[in-house]
Amino acid sequence: MKKKPVIFCDFDGTVTVSDNIIAIMKQFAPKEWIVIKDDILAQRISIRHGVAQLFRLLPSSQKEEIIEYILQKMRIRKGFKEFVSWTEEKGIPFWIVSGGIDFFVYPTLEGVVKPEKIYCNHSDFTGERIEIIWPYTCDHLCQNDCGCCKVTILRQFDSTQIHRIVIGDSITDLQAAKMADQVFARDFLIEKCEEQKIPYFPFETFHDIRFVLEQEEVCQLI
Ligand SMILES: [Mg+2]
Ligand SMILES: [Zn+2]
Helix, strand or coil: CCCEEEEEECCCCCCECCCHHHHHHHHHCCCCHHHHHHHHHCCCCCHHHHHHHHHHCCEHHHHHHHHHHHHHHCCECCCHHHHHHHHHHHCCCEEEEEEEEHHHHHHHHCCCCCHHHEEEEEEECCCCECEEECCCCCCCCCCCCCCCCHHHHHHCCCCCCEEEEEEECCHHHHHHHHHCCEEEECCHHHHHHHHCCCCCEECCCHHHHHHHHHHCHHHHCC
């Protein structure tokens, strides 16, 4: 029996044109954020630890200002909405698996991706500084302290039954890309895939991804 395709799609820098956490930090954080960001990208500190530290740089009192800023600044990558509709037509399950935060992920995807199809981190503005809440931390098989652990999520799907398609752009997608049956990469994830010899398709728009999938047998099965 052929495997059924299931798509796991990153949010920041993948659905959106640029990374929203970076955009928030650039606008609101004191300059210490740059050292933390570099430590995350160089894998000197875990993503969960780094992102928690980044948001602790920001006072909760700025909540409304931050949300308004990011929702206004955010740009969606070309072809995204059409791509999600296409997956629905084809009956391909489509999940958002994001290291982003609820306050910008949910409003952006409203009316396009149902909330129950979204994995992302949550936020708490009740303290003096912004705290990130981690509903999807690593299982015992992942030692990376991911925050939102994409491999733990992928493992909840039966790999003998499904063809796992991972779409992403950065270091946060690397472990999932290693595990995937098929990878669509852009930006830093391309570098990492090259370095670690993970096969991938490069993409710039969601039309590129659909084009590849439509060519493939995997889609003829649905
Ligand atoms: Mg990303
Ligand atoms: Zn993990």
